[in-house]
Structure formats: C-alpha cells, structure tokens
Amino acid sequence: MFNVSLTYPDPIDGRLQFGLREANPNELLGFFERWDPTLIKLLDSAAHTKYWTLLQLPEDNRIWMYNKTEKTAIIGDAAHAMPPCLAQGASQSIEDGAFLGCLFPKNASKEEVTSRLKIFCERRRMRALAAKEKALQVGDILEMTDGPSQEERDSRMKNEADEGFPNPYAYPTVRQWLYTYDVEADVDAAVLHTNIRESV
Structure with missing residues (x-):
C-alpha cells in the first residue's frame, strides 16, 4: 500500500465539513491537472480517495x-x-x-x-x-x-x-x-x- 497526502485550499469558500469523507477522483485530478505528469499518473491510479478538512480554531x-x-x-x-x-x-x-x-x-x-x-x-x-x-x-x-x-x-x-x-x-x-x-x-x-x- 502507498499513501499520498496532498493539501489544497477548499475551492468553496467558507465550507465547513467534519471528518473523513469520500472524494471524487475526477475532482481531485482537476485540482492538480497542471502539476507534474508523474503526480497525475500516481493520482490516476489511486484505488481510494478521501477528503479530510483541516480546521482552525480562533x-x-x-x-x-x-x-x-x-x-x-x-x-x-x-x-x-x-x-x-x-x-x-x-x-x-x-x-x-x-x-x-x-x-x-x-x-x-x-x-x-x-x-x-x-x-x-x-x-x-x-x-x-x-x-x-x-x-x-x-x-x-x-x-x-x-x-x-x-x-x-x-x-x-x-x-x-x-x-x-x-x-x-x-x-x-x-x-x-x-x-x-x-x-x-x-x-x-x-x-x-x-x-x-x-x-x-
């Protein structure tokens, strides 16, 4: 098994979501479409993709x-x-x-x-x-x-x-x-x- 963790600003400003949830692989690929082709190939072969929102407290x-x-x-x-x-x-x-x-x-x-x-x-x-x-x-x-x-x-x-x-x-x-x-x-x-x- 190989795990890749990537951070990306949420495209929907102000969205608040808790916990682990399923990610749309196509949306994930869209976030990084202009990145190195090796990364895209790696992401494209992923069996499972998940989102985990990182939150900050005032x-x-x-x-x-x-x-x-x-x-x-x-x-x-x-x-x-x-x-x-x-x-x-x-x-x-x-x-x-x-x-x-x-x-x-x-x-x-x-x-x-x-x-x-x-x-x-x-x-x-x-x-x-x-x-x-x-x-x-x-x-x-x-x-x-x-x-x-x-x-x-x-x-x-x-x-x-x-x-x-x-x-x-x-x-x-x-x-x-x-x-x-x-x-x-x-x-x-x-x-x-x-x-x-x-x-x-």
Whole structure:
C-alpha cells in the first residue's frame, strides 16, 4: 500500500465539513491537472480517495487549561492544531509531552500541579502558536496560484536567502528555531522565573 497526502485550499469558500469523507477522483485530478505528469499518473491510479478538512480554531476559543479544577491541561492538536505546511503538528505535540515530563519530576507534590500546569500553558502557548503562525505563512507561500507573486517567489527561491526567504527550510534562523529547541532548558528557565517551589 502507498499513501499520498496532498493539501489544497477548499475551492468553496467558507465550507465547513467534519471528518473523513469520500472524494471524487475526477475532482481531485482537476485540482492538480497542471502539476507534474508523474503526480497525475500516481493520482490516476489511486484505488481510494478521501477528503479530510483541516480546521482552525480562533485563538479566543482555545482552551489550554480546564479552569474549574485547574488540574487538567489540553495538549497537542487539541490545543494548537496547525496546517501541515511546516511539518510541526506532531513535533509540537511531542514537545508538549517532553515539556510536561521535565516539568513534573517524580517528587513533585499534588499541591504543585496547578502552578506547574500554568507554566506549561504559558510557555508552550508561545512556542506552539508561533509554529502555527509560521506554518500558515509557509502555506500562503507554497500554495500561491500562478501569477506575478508566484513568479517573484520562484525567483527568490532560486537566488536569495534573506529574512523573508520564501523557503523556511533553507533559512538558517528558522531551521535553528525549529530543530535545536532545548525543552529541558526551556523548563528550567520557566521554573526559574516563577515562584513555584522546586521539589528536591
């Protein structure tokens, strides 16, 4: 079996659909008809095609911590779903888990749960939502329709690597920020700058 996942802006603006659903193979081929013939041949041989709409929540609807008990936090895509354009959905979820693992040593007390979860929400919100924002920017760049903006993008991809470089994977600052993140150091810095009692 061979699985191919492709992203494409919904041609019907404002359409809201949930869950996995059957896709019309001809419609799918129509989306990519001007792409490389090898891709078209691959799509044309597909036995099954499905749609899965990627949805985004407005920031004011995001819940990171359940306020009634203040002892439950939401992590991963449930807290910060993002488009796949920067390949950071699973990465940020794994970082969430690693951050919690470092934030709660074996000897942490029950009394510290709320204060430690507040640290988690504050620190992880900053990084995960920054990754989401960068993913949205990358999507806008990579999914341009043909035209002057696309031609300028293609030219810059061939010739430049400046601050606004369209290919984030080739820009050193973005790569460093994404891939050299030290979760233990981030936890240490977060704990150091709060009034939490460090269990020893």
